[in-house]
Structures are given as C-alpha cells and as structure tokens.
Amino acid sequence: MAPVKRLKRRETVAHLLEQRKDALVVTGLGAPGYDVMAAGDHDNNFYLWGAMGAAAMVGLGLALSQRKRPVLVFTGDGEQLMGMGGLATVAVTRPENLVLIVLNNEHYGETGMQRSHAGRGVDLVAVAAACGFANSRRITCAMELDELCVDMHRRVDAIYAEIMIEADEPTRVLPPRDGVFVKNRFRKSLGFATI
Numbered sequence: 429m430a431p432v433k434r435l436k437r438r439e440t441v442a443h444l445l446e447q448r449k450d451a452l453v454v455t456g457l458g459a460p461g462y463d464v465m466a467a468g469d470h471d472n473n474f475y476l477w478g479a480m481g482a483a484a485m486v487g488l489g490l491a492l493s494q495r496k497r498p499v500l501v502f503t504g505d506g507e508q509l510m511g512m513g514g515l516a517t518v519a520v521t522r523p524e525n526l527v528l529i530v531l532n533n534e535h536y537g538e539t540g541m542q543r544s545h546a547g548r549g550v551d552l553v554a555v556a557a558a559c560g561f562a563n564s565r566r567i568t569c570a571m572e573l574d575e576l577c578v579d580m581h582r583r584v585d586a587i588y589a590e591i592m593i594e595a596d597e598p599t600r601v602l603p604p605r606d607g608v609f610v611k612n613r614f615r616k617s618l619g620f621a622t623i
Contacts, residue, residue, distance in 0.1 A: 441466070456480070456507040501526070532552065
C-alpha cells in the first residue's frame with residue numbers, strides 16, 4: 429500500500445482561514461486551537477479548552493443558531509474519535525452551513541504522540557459517510573484543499589473533511605485561555621450582550 433500524502437498543518441489551516449470570509453470558527457482541544465491562533469486571532473474564533481470530544485457538537489449548536497453564517501470546526505482525529513456519536517447527530521441534523529474539518533495526523537498529539545485509532549485502520553471518512561454525511565472526503569493535496577475552500581461557502585449540506593497532515597509538533601501558539609473573555613468577545617461579535 430502506497431503511503432498517504434500529507435499536508436503541513438499550519439500552512440493548511442492558514443490557507444483555509446484566508447478564505448473564511450464571515451465564517452465562525454470553533455476549535456477543538458490542543459493543536460487545532462494552536463493552529464488557528466497561529467494563523468491569527470479573530471473575534472469570530474471560539475477556542476475550546478478542556479472539552480475534548482465536544483468541538484463537533486459546539487459547532488452544530490452554533491450552525492443551528494447562526495444559519496446565515498458558515499461555521500468551520502477545526503478538530504483532530506483523536507478528539508473526533510472521542511466524539512464519534514457527534515458525527516451521527518450532525519449527519520441526521522444536516523446543517524447546510526457546517527464544515528467539520530478533522531486534522532488527521534493519526535496520533536494523539538496532546539498526550540505524547542501515541543498512534544491513534546485512525547492510525548490503526550479506523551477510517552473516519554467512512555464512519556462519517558455511514559452516519560449519513562452526504563459530503564465526506566479525505567484531503568491529501570493542495571487541489572483538494574482548494575476545492576474545500578470553495579465548498580465551505582456553498583450551502584448544500586454539512587461537510588466532513590478529513591485533512592491528512594504531517595505528524596509534527598510545531599511550536600504552540602496559545603489562544604486566549606480566559607473562557608469568559610473568549611465567550612464575551614464571541615457573543616459581542618455576533619451582536620449579543622456580554623454576560
């Protein structure tokens with residue numbers, strides 16, 4: 429079996445965010461948050477700390493409440509493995525403005541780079557398709573990434589996009605850790621009162 433081509437995580441995330449327009453962004457635990465922050469902090473970024481497995485569901489809630497805005501969720505394969513039930517919930521809900529982006533390096537980066545189940549044969553793209561995602565894909569090259577940049581602004585159906593990335597550990601760029609600050613800044617960007 430030929431090795432899977434892999435993209436560079438920071439460059440990939442930065443490229444997607446350059447095309448974000450008015451999209452709201454939710455990040456999962458650890459490296460996806462660092463990658464989004466490295467691309468530049470933004471009032472429309474909602475960083476999750478200590479909520480492993482919850483990124484897809486937070487993104488779903490946001491997509492359902494903000495139907496006019498694209499919602500991009502950046503998470504890792506380890507976190508998505510923990511939140512597998514969330515794939516089924518997103519698939520049956522079918523929010524047309526949600527793009528679930530799984531950065532798959534086939535490792536648990538936050539706990540020491542142990543090989544994840546995705547690195548042991550669990551095919552998350554096939555799982556997403558089996559759950560009912562009409563649009564589930566694996567991205568291994570720049571052309572496929574550019575297609576996602578276009579599709580993430582089309583309002584057709586929820587998208588599951590697994591991006592195969594290198595198993596490296598770039599320097600951490602920590603997003604704000606003050607949950608109240610992040611929540612209030614995000615609410616304000618949506619036009620809601622801060623609490």
